[in-house]
Amino acid sequence: MITKINTQIPEQTNRRILAILLDVSGWGFGKDVRSVKNDVNKKDSGFLLSTYEYEKNNDHVLNVYAEIIFDFIQKNSYLKFKHIYRIYWNWYHPGSEMTFHDDEKKDNYYSIVYNLHDNDGGTEFKINDKIEFYPSVVSQAIVFPSKLIHRGIAPNKFFNRFSLNMVVEI
Numbered sequence: 001m002i003t004k005i006n007t008q009i010p011e012q013t014n015r016r017i018l019a020i021l022l023d024v025s026g027w028g029f030g031k032d033v034r035s036v037k038n039d040v041n042k043k044d045s046g047f048l049l050s051t052y053e054y055e056k057n058n059d060h061v062l063n064v065y066a067e068i069i070f071d072f073i074q075k076n077s078y079l080k081f082k083h084i085y086r087i088y089w090n091w092y093h094p095g096s097e098m099t100f101h102d103d104e105k106k107d108n109y110y111s112i113v114y115n116l117h118d119n120d121g122g123t124e125f126k127i128n129d130k131i132e133f134y135p136s137v138v139s140q141a142i143v144f145p146s147k148l149i150h151r152g153i154a155p156n157k158f159f160n161r162f163s164l165n166m167v168v169e170i
Contacts, residue, residue, distance in 0.1 A: 052087035104146035
């Protein structure tokens with residue numbers, strides 16, 4: 001159900017992506033259930049940069065990197081992906097608090113979370129009332145059905161957690 005894939009993508013490539021993410025404009029609040037829009041006293045759900053949506057104009061340098069990461073994951077996965085449906089870049093800080101959600105309710109969609117650097121954050125899944133935690137490991141991806149209930153976990157000891165989230169159709 002949840003598969004870990006060690007992509008072997010060099011950390012130098014991840015550092016290039018991080019340099020772009022730290023310099024790019026367009027970050028907004030995360031799109032899980034909670035929002036700070038109407039209450040400044042709520043914790044944020046992290047930040048989100050959307051660079052690709054299927055069949056739209058998606059000319060962004062980060063998409064090239066996401067597609068390369070996608071190719072490495074496809075090569076090492078038993079699943080056969082048709083195409084990328086969306087690309088989100090996530091940025092969490094120690095004050096971020098995410099809620100459980102799904103990415104897509106359809107059976108033929110899978111989510112990929114790719115970790116750009118080691119940190120003490122990760123991804124939690126709610127499966128049969130149990131919580132399973134997958135830590136952020138540099139260059140590792142986790143692949144799972146998009147309808148699986150999950151949430152990002154912010155770092156505690158580190159100042160930031162950056163990850164790539166893709167939804168793909170199989």
